[in-house]
Amino acid sequence: MLTDVDILLTVGIIALAHGLEPDHISSARLVRQKRKLVYLALFHSVGFLIVATPLSMALIYFSFLKPSIEFASNIVGIIFGALLLISAILRLDMEIEPKGTGLLQGMLNVSPSKVMAVILAMDTRSLIAGTFVILWFSFVTSLSIVIMGLATLRIPSSLERSLDITIGIITVTFFSLSLFNLI
Structure with a gap:
């Protein structure tokens, strides 16, 4: 059985990795200002807290929903990658609105890392500790997105x-x- 400290460390590592997922890098590249990058990351976490947490819990208990939710999550990821790709190929200075985009991404993209964070939060067997684990995941993910985004803003x-x-x-x-279950 994992201790609460083990869970926090594990969730922290998962959250760092979650912030570095390709769709987050793509959306961060579509935000050109530091303040907007912070908004993107914060609203991503708000979206996770509002919708993705209950959706993740539903996935745990109602596995028949998994294909539909995974499909929507993959489409959201493809859209962010395609926007970045199109803007680069066509040399468009495309910028996304960070609040709505972050919220949308946090709400609709239910990734395995989010589900794992919810499972580990439930493993604490305490509402307060579980809530803290979810908030920790959100905070570390936001921090990861901001740090990665700031690093990419320094690219020549x-x-x-x-x-x-x-x-x-x-x-x-x-x-x-x-999307096609090849990974």
Whole structure:
């Protein structure tokens, strides 16, 4: 049995990795200002807290919902990757609205890392500890998205287009493969 400290460490690592998922990198690349990047990350976490947490719990108990939710999650990921890819290929200075986009992404993209965080929160067998685990996951994910986004903002402008094309291709490929259960 995991202790609460073990759960917090595990969830922290999962949240760091979650913040580095391809759709988060793509959406962070579509936000060009530091303040907007923070809004994107915060609203992503709010979306997770509002919708994805109950959806994750539903997935645990009603597994027949899993294919529909996974389909929607993969489509959301593909859309963010495609937006980044199109903006890079066509040399469009496309920027997304961070609050609505973050909320949408946090709500609709139910990833295995989110489900795992919910399962581990439930494993604490305490409403207060479980709530703290979910809030910890949200905080660390937001921090991860912001740090990664800030790092990509420092990329020299001569490399931005190549980076955006690469990230866009990786994101679309990752979620397309996931859509067809190939990963």
